[in-house]
Amino acid sequence: MDFTFTEEQELAAQALRGLLDDHCSGADLRRAAEARGAGAFAAARALRRERLKELGLAGVLVPTSAGGLGLAPIDLARLAEEAGRAALPEPLIDVEGIALPMLAQLAAAAPGAHDALAAALAQQATVLAVTPGSGPVAAAVDADYLLVGRSPDELALHRRDALRLTSVESVDPLRRLATVELTDAAPLAVLQGSVARQAWDAAASRSAALIAAQQLGLGARMIAIAVAYALDRKQFGKAIGANQAVKHALADAQMRVEFARPVVYAACAALDASAPPDASASLRVSHAFVAAADAADRAARAAIQVHGAMGYSWEVDLQFYAKRAWTSAALAGGRSAHFARLHRALLDGSAATGPDHLFDAGAARA
Amino acid sequence: MAIDLRYTDAHRALRAEARAWLEANVPREPLPSFDTAEGFEAHRRWEAQLHSGRWSMVTWPQEFGGRGLDLIEWLIFEEEYYRVDAPFRVNQNGVFLFGPTLMEYGTPEQKARFLPRLAAGEDMWAQVWSEPQAGSDLAALRTTAVRDGDHYVINGHKIWSTRAVHADWGFGLFRTDPASERHRGLSYIVFPLRTPGVRIRGIPQLDGKAGFAEIFFEDARVPVADLIGGEGQGWSIAMATAGFERGLMLRSPARFQRTAQRLVELYRRETAAQGAAPIDPGLGAAVTQCWMDAEAYALATYMTASRLIAGGSIGAEASLNKVFWSELDVAMHRAAIALLGARAELRAQGSEAAAAADEACRWMDGFLFSLAGPIYAGANEIQRNIIAERVLGLPKG
Numbered sequence: 001m002d003f004t005f006t007e008e009q010e011l012a013a014q015a016l017r018g019l020l021d022d023h024c025s026g027a028d029l030r031r032a033a034e035a036r037g038a039g040a041f042a043a044a045r046a047l048r049r050e051r052l053k054e055l056g057l058a059g060v061l062v063p064t065s066a067g068g069l070g071l072a073p074i075d076l077a078r079l080a081e082e083a084g085r086a087a088l089p090e091p092l093i094d095v096e097g098i099a100l101p102m103l104a105q106l107a108a109a110a111p112g113a114h115d116a117l118a119a120a121l122a123q124q125a126t127v128l129a130v131t132p133g134s135g136p137v138a139a140a141v142d143a144d145y146l147l148v149g150r151s152p153d154e155l156a157l158h159r160r161d162a163l164r165l166t167s168v169e170s171v172d173p174l175r176r177l178a179t180v181e182l183t184d185a186a187p188l189a190v191l192q193g194s195v196a197r198q199a200w201d202a203a204a205s206r207s208a209a210l211i212a213a214q215q216l217g218l219g220a221r222m223i224a225i226a227v228a229y230a231l232d233r234k235q236f237g238k239a240i241g242a243n244q245a246v247k248h249a250l251a252d253a254q255m256r257v258e259f260a261r262p263v264v265y266a267a268c269a270a271l272d273a274s275a276p277p278d279a280s281a282s283l284r285v286s287h288a289f290v291a292a293a294d295a296a297d298r299a300a301r302a303a304i305q306v307h308g309a310m311g312y313s314w315e316v317d318l319q320f321y322a323k324r325a326w327t328s329a330a331l332a333g334g335r336s337a338h339f340a341r342l343h344r345a346l347l348d349g350s351a352a353t354g355p356d357h358l359f360d361a362g363a364a365r366a
Numbered sequence: 367m368a369i370d371l372r373y374t375d376a377h378r379a380l381r382a383e384a385r386a387w388l389e390a391n392v393p394r395e396p397l398p399s400f401d402t403a404e405g406f407e408a409h410r411r412w413e414a415q416l417h418s419g420r421w422s423m424v425t426w427p428q429e430f431g432g433r434g435l436d437l438i439e440w441l442i443f444e445e446e447y448y449r450v451d452a453p454f455r456v457n458q459n460g461v462f463l464f465g466p467t468l469m470e471y472g473t474p475e476q477k478a479r480f481l482p483r484l485a486a487g488e489d490m491w492a493q494v495w496s497e498p499q500a501g502s503d504l505a506a507l508r509t510t511a512v513r514d515g516d517h518y519v520i521n522g523h524k525i526w527s528t529r530a531v532h533a534d535w536g537f538g539l540f541r542t543d544p545a546s547e548r549h550r551g552l553s554y555i556v557f558p559l560r561t562p563g564v565r566i567r568g569i570p571q572l573d574g575k576a577g578f579a580e581i582f583f584e585d586a587r588v589p590v591a592d593l594i595g596g597e598g599q600g601w602s603i604a605m606a607t608a609g610f611e612r613g614l615m616l617r618s619p620a621r622f623q624r625t626a627q628r629l630v631e632l633y634r635r636e637t638a639a640q641g642a643a644p645i646d647p648g649l650g651a652a653v654t655q656c657w658m659d660a661e662a663y664a665l666a667t668y669m670t671a672s673r674l675i676a677g678g679s680i681g682a683e684a685s686l687n688k689v690f691w692s693e694l695d696v697a698m699h700r701a702a703i704a705l706l707g708a709r710a711e712l713r714a715q716g717s718e719a720a721a722a723a724d725e726a727c728r729w730m731d732g733f734l735f736s737l738a739g740p741i742y743a744g745a746n747e748i749q750r751n752i753i754a755e756r757v758l759g760l761p762k763g
């Protein structure tokens with residue numbers, strides 16, 4: 001029983017934070033949002049991508065036998081948090097946490113996926129997963145390969161240019177959404193049936209848990225931005241942050257973030273790199289998703305209020321983190337579905353309750 | 367080391383041992399309220415029984431009657447304790463506040479004198495800090511303890527002292543330097559509550575029982591040997607106690623997980639039984655949120671315990687815990703009262719024991735008590751100030 005991160009995990013997170021402080025500041029996000037994909041943005045993005053490659057994260061969840069690092073979702077938890085903290089526009093976590101382990105599963109069964117996997121592990125190609133039936137996908141326009149399915153019983157690999165992508169605007173200008181439609185093109189590789197379904201199920205849980213981790217970072221960042229503003233801005237001859245109404249709103253946001261944190265970490269720790277979670281792990285993921293989405297939302301609203309009219313203006317970078325928090329709450333099934341699932345499990349008795357079940361069998365993996 | 371949320375074999379063995387002992391020893395019927403003379407004595411006997419199984423102070427060193435368990439092991443014991451609805455700890459303030467303080471600041475003689483008796487349930491302790499004019503602003507306290515030879519002579523007025531009506535000893539905070547102000551010149555002194563010159567008057571709480579008391583001191587003489595730490599060090603020692611209080615041990619997560627479990631069961635029963643009067647869908651959401659928060663509090667406590675075992679410390683973030691559990695407790699009881707509807711107000715007929723055993727009474731008594739949570743151990747407004755100032759770095763008001 002140990003609920004602390006390793007030094008390596010902490011160091012990796014620090015390295016990512018340092019990199020993102022340098023290459024993904026609020027000002028960088030603003031330039032990206034205002035350039036809307038134009039040249040300056042593309043150059044900054046290319047530079048950031050090069051720096052991210054140096055972190056050596058490629059294939060972090062891919063088994064060593066397939067050329068990856070063979071680590072577990074918990075090894076990505078602190079990194080996802082940092083990606084959230086910076087509202088990183090690039091789909092680092094979606095690629096490494098969701099798509100690459102799926103691609104490795106596909107490649108293990110279908111040789112047609114070997115080249116894509118090799119290119120992805122060599123950081124020469126990006127691959128994203130498009131959950132069957134999901135809405136528009138962020139950053140799909142930049143991917144080289146896409147994993148898709150006509151139903152959850154199919155897992156197919158395509159080159160991006162073999163599919164029909166249509167850009168869609170989001171309220172979050174950094175998400176770069178596109179709808180993805182299948183064409184008549186034959187997939188490079190395909191899996192059918194229960195193996196495919198399990199791969200999608202497992203991916204959905206990883207996605208929810210890692211989005212929750214990003215929400216922790218978003219929440220903490222918004223509180224930090226609000227604290228800095230509350231120290232700086234003076235009214236009635238003193239810093240607005242000296243007023244209890246301001247203090248208590250931020251203290252409450254901090255409390256929600258700090259009590260979502262252990263749930264998110266426990267959820268990530270309960271997940272495997274590729275196998276679907278058992279029932280209790282899956283409920284913990286839902287709990288993590290709801291708690292983290294609510295915490296980030298609380299932080300967003302408190303931070304906007306603390307900024308006064310400034311908080312309602314385009315001029316404040318806070319908006320990038322707030323919009324990411326709100327749009328993220330609707331991903332991976334959405335906050336509402338996760339909450340409903342917990343409610344149902346309590347009502348039908350399938351959720352464990354009581355003091356002695358917290359880490360029951362299977363709920364926690366090393 | 368890495369995050370690994372599995373119990374070891376030793377943990378499982380400890381759990382099994384605690385479970386077996388508790389199942390064999392926990393009173394079959396709930397004890398009457400410890401805010402009655404009868405209930406207090408019944409709870410005192412339970413403390414002694416816990417001690418006979420060496421379960422009264424599991425984290426204390428063996429020499430003082432404990433088992434020397436670490437915080438994770440303590441959590442496991444607490445889970446088993448609440449799983450069987452074992453009686454609330456009547457000596458709570460001695461066990462979790464005074465004991466740890468004495469272990470840190472007491473002389474060897476003081477430890478030998480007080481700790482084994484405390485562990486054995488022979489002495490029940492009351493916290494004697496608040497005064498009518500010194501609540502949140504504790505440093506405004508005015509009760510004096512003036513040195514006279516090898517005694518202190520105490521004069522003044524304390525209030526809200528939990529269970530002081532029936533307890534044996536008090537750990538108090540007094541002004542030993544009458545010329546001093548605020549947090550300077552205070553000392554931490556213990557005294558028998560039956561000392562001549564000490565008058566105790568019970569104050570009925572919301573449930574009508576005298577669960578706390580005011581204490582009048584009129585030239586009460588206390589030996590200097592019962593000063594804990596140095597004269598004038600009272601404030602920093604008291605703040606260490608308050609850290610224990612808000613920190614991990616005052617309210618173990620198991621207590622709230624058990625309440626959440628009972629709430630979920632109540633919700634399921636009421637949903638299954640709903641006839642003409644459907645259940646407010648908002649209550650389903652409230653119950654779900656309560657369960658989530660009870661789980662989150664438990665996970666947070668495991669995380670903090672792990673961090674402390676690994677050499678970390680807990681500071682102002684203890685205030686986050688205090689706000690979180692106290693508001694969770696209110697939310698759980700509010701949901702239960704709403705589910706019970708008109709049954710919630712009914713009192714069980716007959717004895718105190720009947721009331722303790724009655725489902726609706728338990729919820730109502732728990733609801734009333736939950737309302738004190740955001741007030742005692744430092745009101746939540748003060749905790750939020752601490753979070754804002756010392757965790758987030760906002761300026762003092």
Ligand SMILES: Cc1cc2nc3c(=O)[nH]c(=O)nc-3n(C[C@H](O)[C@H](O)[C@H](O)COP(=O)(O)OP(=O)(O)OC[C@H]3O[C@@H](n4cnc5c(N)ncnc54)[C@H](O)[C@@H]3O)c2cc1C
Nearest residue numbers: 493494495496501502526527528738741742743745747748
């Ligand atoms: C059930 C119970 C058991 C207790 N047991 C003990 C005990 O065993 N021993 C003991 O010594 N004491 C005990 N107390 C007393 C407790 O410590 C005090 O009630 C508490 O410190 C608050 O003080 P007060 O009641 O005087 O309220 P006040 O300090 O008068 O506060 C009243 C209200 O004003 C708010 N307030 C005060 N100052 C500020 C501020 N600066 N900013 C914002 N809001 C503010 C408070 O938050 C509160 O809501 C107990 C209290 C209760 C309810």
